[in-house]
Amino acid sequence: MSIARLTDAERAAALGTLPGWNLREDGLAIVRTLKFGDFNEAFGFMTRVAIEADKRDHHPEWFNVYNRVEITLTTHDAEGLSERDVALARFIDGIAPAA
Numbered sequence: 466m467s468i469a470r471l472t473d474a475e476r477a478a479a480l481g482t483l484p485g486w487n488l489r490e491d492g493l494a495i496v497r498t499l500k501f502g503d504f505n506e507a508f509g510f511m512t513r514v515a516i517e518a519d520k521r522d523h524h525p526e527w528f529n530v531y532n533r534v535e536i537t538l539t540t541h542d543a544e545g546l547s548e549r550d551v552a553l554a555r556f557i558d559g560i561a562p563a564a
Contacts, residue, residue, distance in 0.1 A: 470545040479551045485561075486554055488546075494526075494539035495550060499561055501532045510534060510560065517556050523549045525557075 471479065480488060486495045501507040507529055514536075518524045526537040538554055540547035 468540055468543040468547050468549065470540070470543040470547055471551075476546055479546075479548075483551070483554050483558065485558070489537065489539075493545040494537050495546060495554060496535065496537050497554070497557070498533060498535045501534070501562060504531050506562075507532050507534050510562075513560055514553075514557055518553060521549065521553060523553055525553065 476488070476492075480486065480495070483495065486497045488494075489496050499507075499510070501510060511527065511529060511534060514525065523540070526539070528535045536557065538550035539545065540549050543549075
């Protein structure tokens with residue numbers, strides 16, 4: 466199954482609905498950094514995202530140090546940002562701590 470990369474207009478519209486997410490410099494991914502109270506909270510969050518991402522067969526690129534989680538979402542099959550990334554970003558926003 467082919468996954469379509471978002472057009473520039475679709476990407477701009479999606480980013481308008483995803484506060485806290487930024488377009489990566491190359492325009493092929495969105496990124497967000499989250500801070501938690503401690504490592505346990507950060508790891509628990511990552512576990513919840515991992516379970517949901519696996520169900521969606523879509524997996525984030527991420528980096529964790531203590532209470533900080535940096536997330537990058539891109540769809541390799543689409544060679545850029547797709548609706549799958551936007552949907553996972555919305556799930557992440559729904560369980561992320563308040564800024």
